[in-house]
Amino acid sequence: MSSDISGTRRFRTIYIEETARESPVALHILKRFPDVPRVFIRNYKDVFNRPRQDTRWQARYPALILAVQPGPHVFPGPEVCQSFGFKAFFYASLLLNCPFDCEYCFLQGMYPSAYTVAFVNTDDFIRSIREEAAQHESMLLALSYDTDLPAFENTFPYVRTLSDALRNHPGLTLEFRSKSAVTSIYTEIPPSENILFAFSLSPREIAGRFENGAPGTEARLHAAETAIAAGHHIRLCFDPIFIGEVPDRVYEDFYAEVFSRLPAENIRDASHGFFRMNRSFFGNIAKSRPDSRLFAADYEVKDDVLSFSQDQMHLIREKHLDVLARYLPKEKIFTL
Numbered sequence: 001m002s003s004d005i006s007g008t009r010r011f012r013t014i015y016i017e018e019t020a021r022e023s024p025v026a027l028h029i030l031k032r033f034p035d036v037p038r039v040f041i042r043n044y045k046d047v048f049n050r051p052r053q054d055t056r057w058q059a060r061y062p063a064l065i066l067a068v069q070p071g072p073h074v075f076p077g078p079e080v081c082q083s084f085g086f087k088a089f090f091y092a093s094l095l096l097n098c099p100f101d102c103e104y105c106f107l108q109g110m111y112p113s114a115y116t117v118a119f120v121n122t123d124d125f126i127r128s129i130r131e132e133a134a135q136h137e138s139m140l141l142a143l144s145y146d147t148d149l150p151a152f153e154n155t156f157p158y159v160r161t162l163s164d165a166l167r168n169h170p171g172l173t174l175e176f177r178s179k180s181a182v183t184s185i186y187t188e189i190p191p192s193e194n195i196l197f198a199f200s201l202s203p204r205e206i207a208g209r210f211e212n213g214a215p216g217t218e219a220r221l222h223a224a225e226t227a228i229a230a231g232h233h234i235r236l237c238f239d240p241i242f243i244g245e246v247p248d249r250v251y252e253d254f255y256a257e258v259f260s261r262l263p264a265e266n267i268r269d270a271s272h273g274f275f276r277m278n279r280s281f282f283g284n285i286a287k288s289r290p291d292s293r294l295f296a297a298d299y300e301v302k303d304d305v306l307s308f309s310q311d312q313m314h315l316i317r318e319k320h321l322d323v324l325a326r327y328l329p330k331e332k333i334f335t336l
């Protein structure tokens with residue numbers, strides 16, 4: 001799988017809702033894939049929500065669905081996500097599913113299909129985001145919650161579109177989280193307090209083992225360096241952390257490497273969270289990935305969320321925080 005979805009062989013089929021076919025976003029995307037077979041459909045759910053789809057097969061042979069999202073367009077952020085101290089935390093999903101195929105990704109358990117849905121009615125999203133933001137003094141909006149939005153940028157520039165439209169909205173912070181190697185957005189989008197690029201970083205051993213199809217650690221560090229060089233204050237996401245997969249020393253060395261390359265004064269904050277998953281998503285993935293050691297292991301369940309044992313996490317979290325605090329003030333490190 002390529003490191004972004006700009007390659008014209010990426011999609012085997014493009015499904016297009018009748019109501020989406022003439023929209024500027026659809027026309028832009030279709031122009032990028034002139035040779036991919038097209039199928040017109042009534043509603044994206046007719047394809048996306050079909051029962052008994054083979055999501056592992058679909059991950060190998062992807063399709064794209066262009067659709068109109070009638071709404072709602074903005075949702076309250078879930079408990080298992082970090083809100084970084086914002087009182088109001090919301091997310092919006094212009095894309096469903098992700099070009100990458102991380103073994104630990106919750107999306108595999110959440111959706112009945114691995115096909116990517118791209119919503120074409122960006123103006124409706126922008127209007128709904130403005131309306132929601134107007135009700136809060138300060139609001140964090142996660143835009144890569146159900147996807148990796150920057151990885152789609154070469155197919156349709158959602159990041160640029162949203163940044164241009166919303167960068168001056170008072171009190172609104174947009175977060176774009178990514179494992180993508182795309183760097184053009186960092187040089188083309190002017191730095192702003194309201195636009196936050198977040199980089200998901202893992203030690204090479206973890207990335208190689210679990211983050212299938214995603215750019216490697218080196219490419220992500222390079223992308224983060226590019227963002228900093230362009231003047232952005234970035235967020236680092238050390239999430240998910242695994243216990244027992246690698247000697248814990250690997251994480252400590254990795255933090256030292258990250259902060260030797262990314263100056264702390266350019267880091268707005270960092271998150272640290274362990275592998276965790278809602279019980280029903282976990283069950284769905286365990287069924288579709290019987291070969292996965294990750295989904296065959298035993299975990300502790302707390303409030304319907306599976307993760308490592310509380311004691312183990314407490315111990316490792318304290319160790320990691322001690323190391324991270326060598327580089328960043330503790331109040332800039334958010335844990336889950």
Ligand code: SF4
Nearest residue numbers: 098100101102105147
């Ligand atoms: S990059 Fe994120 S959204 Fe994409 S597959 Fe990996 S964990 Fe899931």
